[in-house]
Amino acid sequence: MSKIEQEISKRRTFAVIAHPDAGKTTLTEKLLLFGGAIQVAGAVKSNKIKKSTTSDFMEIEKQRGISVATSVMGFEYADCQVNILDTPGHKDFAEDTYRTLTAVDSVIVVIDVAKGVEEQTEKLVEVCRMRDTPIIVFVNKMDRVGKDAFDLLDEIESKLKLSVCPLSWPIGEGSDFKGVYNLYEHKLNLFAPGTKYGNVLEFEDPNSPELEKHIGERPAKELRVGLETITSVYPEFDREYYLEGQLSPVFFGSAVNNFGVKEMLDCFVEIAPPPHAYQTEERLVKPDEEKFSGFVFKIHANMDPRHRDRIAFLRICSGTFQRNTNYLHVRKGQKMKFSNPTTFMASKKEVVDEAYPGDIVGLYDAGNFKIGDTLTEGEILHYKGIPSFSPELFQYIENADPMKSKQLAKGIEQLMDEGVAQLFIRNHNGRKIIGTVGQLQFEVLQHRLENEYGAKCRYEPIQLFKACWITSDNKAKLDEFTRKKTSFMAKDKENRDVYLAETPWMLDSARQDFPEIQFHFKSDF
Ligand code: G4P
Numbered sequence: 001m002s003k004i005e006q007e008i009s010k011r012r013t014f015a016v017i018a019h020p021d022a023g024k025t026t027l028t029e030k031l032l033l034f035g036g037a038i039q040v041a042g043a044v045k046s047n048k049i050k051k052s053t054t055s056d057f058m059e060i061e062k063q064r065g066i067s068v069a070t071s072v073m074g075f076e077y078a079d080c081q082v083n084i085l086d087t088p089g090h091k092d093f094a095e096d097t098y099r100t101l102t103a104v105d106s107v108i109v110v111i112d113v114a115k116g117v118e119e120q121t122e123k124l125v126e127v128c129r130m131r132d133t134p135i136i137v138f139v140n141k142m143d144r145v146g147k148d149a150f151d152l153l154d155e156i157e158s159k160l161k162l163s164v165c166p167l168s169w170p171i172g173e174g175s176d177f178k179g180v181y182n183l184y185e186h187k188l189n190l191f192a193p194g195t196k197y198g199n200v201l202e203f204e205d206p207n208s209p210e211l212e213k214h215i216g217e218r219p220a221k222e223l224r225v226g227l228e229t230i231t232s233v234y235p236e237f238d239r240e241y242y243l244e245g246q247l248s249p250v251f252f253g254s255a256v257n258n259f260g261v262k263e264m265l266d267c268f269v270e271i272a273p274p275p276h277a278y279q280t281e282e283r284l285v286k287p288d289e290e291k292f293s294g295f296v297f298k299i300h301a302n303m304d305p306r307h308r309d310r311i312a313f314l315r316i317c318s319g320t321f322q323r324n325t326n327y328l329h330v331r332k333g334q335k336m337k338f339s340n341p342t343t344f345m346a347s348k349k350e351v352v353d354e355a356y357p358g359d360i361v362g363l364y365d366a367g368n369f370k371i372g373d374t375l376t377e378g379e380i381l382h383y384k385g386i387p388s389f390s391p392e393l394f395q396y397i398e399n400a401d402p403m404k405s406k407q408l409a410k411g412i413e414q415l416m417d418e419g420v421a422q423l424f425i426r427n428h429n430g431r432k433i434i435g436t437v438g439q440l441q442f443e444v445l446q447h448r449l450e451n452e453y454g455a456k457c458r459y460e461p462i463q464l465f466k467a468c469w470i471t472s473d474n475k476a477k478l479d480e481f482t483r484k485k486t487s488f489m490a491k492d493k494e495n496r497d498v499y500l501a502e503t504p505w506m507l508d509s510a511r512q513d514f515p516e517i518q519f520h521f522k523s524d525f
């Protein structure tokens with residue numbers, strides 16, 4: 001194997017996703033502890049906006065500062081380089097998470113055993129399914145009374161539309177939780193809070209009478225029945241299916257008690273995919289190609305308003321990225337080189353000389369990058385699949401300080417490049433509409449415009465149900481549509497046509513009247 005092939009095969013780049021409170025932060029922290037990336041729990045924990053402080057900007061600022069440091073957390077484990085990409089837990093920043101998911105090779109979904117599949121989990125998994133991202137499910141909080149394991153698997157299958165295959169199986173629950181049987185390694189893992197990862201015993205045959213000795217009669221009987229049902233109902237684990245995103249292994253555990261985490265991590269490094277090939281508009285790019293290429297999936301502004309620099313996070317997709325080397329910024333058609341590319345290893349920043357596919361590097365940027373930008377050694381490539389999703393909330397944005405209109409325009413432009421929210425400009429009157437996934441995004445935008453650009457804005461309500469991108473092979477029909485609906489048409493920041501439907505009824509009737517036109521709810525089509 002060549003050096004680059006070796007480096008690629010070692011990489012495991014993934015994200016942990018969950019509905020808030022399911023245990024994403026706790027699990028991430030335990031993974032980092034097992035990986036030796038942090039020494040004590042609590043290092044990641046502070047990277048959260050508390051639910052009670054949705055409007056507390058100090059909290060948001062703090063979060064931004066910390067989340068730069070925890071954007072990518074890496075460690076070596078079992079000869080693998082594990083890169084965890086952090087995603088904001090707050091649902092109002094779900095768009096950030098969607099974008100981060102374009103830069104991973106697999107995900108771990110955390111589900112709270114008592115709450116089951118929640119709304120945010122459904123949305124995030126849907127985004128993963130669109131790309132067939134391989135998914136491992138971790139059912140958390142087994143130390144609490146929760147749903148029956150089979151019911152939960154049914155719920156995962158129906159709500160998340162995943163085929164599942166349990167690789168561990170719980171014994172008891174809540175205060176009677178005894179541990180899990182690991183079907184992947186044929187081990188019995190007995191729950192022992194306060195230990196590093198429970199008491200693990202080799203246990204090839206669950207029918208052995210030894211089982212009763214360890215867990216007692218009734219739990220042993222239940223476990224055997226459970227295992228029998230699993231074998232008859234669920235498919236056997238097949239790595240190929242998992243890698244194609246067609247089969248999701250499920251583990252049960254309790255992150256806060258260190259339980260079930262190590263066995264999932266051990267399995268993860270073994271089965272999870274190394275960096276995958278990426279489809280660009282031009283061609284498929286494979287990670288082991290000699291020439292470097294990558295794309296920016298996230299931009300982080302400096303918190304200090306006196307220094308307007310930002311950090312652009314680049315996912316390396318092929319070849320070897322090198323410090324101080326000239327690369328082509330494809331959209332700008334300019335050569336650029338980076339003297340201080342940085343990795344973020346759990347709160348420690350380090351300058352990197354070389355990075356490989358699957359790695360994320362932070363590039364200091366004075367405003368040259370937009371989300372989705374591609375860097376290459378010279379080839380014209382455009383990475384695909386960093387969609388914007390049709391926002392859920394809309395407001396007009398207006399200038400509240402006529403002396404600062406330039407600053408406002410610049411601020412809006414740069415913050416949109418950073419992906420803080422989406423901007424639509426109405427065709428007939430040029431009014432600017434901000435679209436978001438959550439209320440907090442409006443507040444962040446207003447706050448940052450004021451603090452970083454010295455501009456003031458105010459919002460005005462707008463009656464809008466959906467903004468969707470429209471396309472058609474029939475140019476005449478498209479023209480007719482935009483003409484007829486002119487007061488409901490807008491452009492996004494890439495100058496694409498967007499139809500603004502005020503009500504579900506308007507959208508339905510527009511679709512009926514113009515069957516030749518496609519209405520898209522995300523921007524990559
Ligand atoms: P999130 O990032 O998905 O939002 O969840 P987070 O890890 O912050 O966990 C949410 C709450 O669930 C935390 O409690 C955490 O301690 C708890 N938790 C995580 N894993 C388990 C588990 O296996 N069992 C039980 N019983 N609880 C678990 P909190 O009270 O909100 O915060 P804290 O004060 O404990 O930090």
